[in-house]
Amino acid sequence: MIKIKDLQHHFKIGKKGNERHVPVLKGVTLEVGKGEIVAILGKSGSGKSTLLHILAGFMSPETGSVMVNGQETAALKESEQASFRLENFGFIFQNFQLMPGLSAFENIELPLKIKGMAEAERKMKVQKLLEKVGLEEVASHYPNELSGGQQQRVSIARALITDAPIILADEPTGSLDSETEKEILLLIQSLNKKLGLTFVIITHDEEVAAVADRQYHLHDGELVKGEQRHAV
């Protein structure tokens, strides 16, 4: 499903003319199969977010390739990448990244609107998903009226609504307390089992990484295989 091969990337630091090149990814190679949960662990600045951004097509790698469902993502134009993301990826962000002016229902509905789905069909779809993630009662609430856990559930629902096969989660529990963290992780595991979704989770937290089928550590830009799954 995802094939990352010999990915290399570096950042430029310093003023123009006096720049330093700092390598972030040094030949990362990774394969993620359908229905797997893979966790990428790493300290702050280890390059794990850069890896996720390249995987999502937010930025292009300097060398190496990223194949998602047989498609070389770097070969796509900006507009094609947007369509590709809409079809293949769902995103869960640390800060939820919900639209403040839209209700929970409307936030979940947004990707379907972007997709151009008819109103009746998408309303039905969102309603069903709200029930699935337990948000029916707060459907009309705006993000500032929701708890952190509820906001992350809305964010997860938004990631699931397009039926994208791959969910990319960047520190999905980073802004939550430990109780809510557990709830969210259980939800991720349950969605993985019931819907067969593939999850790539970026985290610095061993507890979060523990839900993964496979764990990798990013250390000095190199990916090292870690532990296997154990119960949350």
Add this chain to the structure above:
Amino acid sequence: MQFKDQIDFIRQHMKRNKLRVATTILAATMGCAFLIVLASVGFGLHQTITDDVLDNNMVTQIEVAGKSDGEAEIPPADIPDAELQQIKEMAHVIAVVERNKPEAETEIVIGNRSTYSQVVLSSMEEEQKAGFALSEGKMPTKAEEVVVGYHMAERLLTEAEMEKEANGEEVDGFAGSLIGQTVEVELTPFTAEGGEAVESSTWEFVVTGVAKEPAKDWMTDAGIYADSSWGPIFNEEMGLEKGYENILVYADELQNVGGITDALKEDEYYVYSVTEELGTMNVFFTALKAGLIFVGTIAVLIASIGIFNTMTMAVTERTREIGVMKAIGAQPKLIRKLFLMESAAIGLIGTALAVAISYGISILANWLVPIIILSSLGEEDAGGISIVISTIPWQLVVIASAISIGVAMVSGWRPARKATQIDIIQALRQEM
């Protein structure tokens, strides 16, 4: 994204920044209203002058002042009948009237009353086709019968009345109807100053009709209309040259006057019609209106700075939201379209309000300004002229709307482009 959803999306964003959007719309409204009202003055003055010209002219009349044969000018009297017949047969020509006036001083006498007048010799049949109408009586059927002008009766004075009139007193003229009256027409050929005196000749005619009152109050018609067959008789009797002839071509409708005028010009006729006068005026007023629209557009451009500012701030404020939308799959062109639609919506709402306000101002100006003008002149009415200060034709609404909405969209173009160039990673890092 479906169009309805796009509309909903921009509506939500506009609602969130009500005050800022409202002030921007206000600026757009003021700019567009200024443009419309300013240009409407040009349109209004054009209408006033055009109406005045049309009121003072037989609008379907084309005057033929002669013809060029390539080398010399042919006066109207010498234009061959065959050529006049060709003009009569032209499409949309309903009559060709040849009016001839004898080169003689004309005195009309009925009993002890008389007045100086002008004999107009013409074909009564053609005059009728051209729309010559009577206020009373009937058109002549015999050569000895004539029609007199509407004001003939009041101009027929006795010697005592003439003296009174010379002293500034009011006189009534001939009382009763002229129909059936026998009038003496005394013609005295014009002579050069100091030339030999010539004898006058007198003819008698019976009045069968009185011409319709002229359209304008200030016009006086005290002429006498006789059949054109009298021309050669007068000339022979008094030894006159053929008098000046006036050829008038009448079109069926005003809209066909231009076409007939052009066709006659192509055939080398010297012609003059109301379209000629309007044509010159139209050039001037078109230039004036274009100038006013240009000046008004500057106001719209000033308003566009507000739209640019509002949209730039909207993009800056929504950077994170734009980043999220791009991240979850929104195409850059969709982002650009949403921002362009928002600036167009500001332009559209502003224009709609401006059009409504402009019509209000126009109605108010047309009511108030003539009152102010007349009161400052100390007059009660404008002498039959209807003063139109401001007119807003649909063309002006279309032009102003196109300029206003176009300028609004151009103002939103750069902010919209900036929105599409927002880096997703940078945008997602922004705090809420």
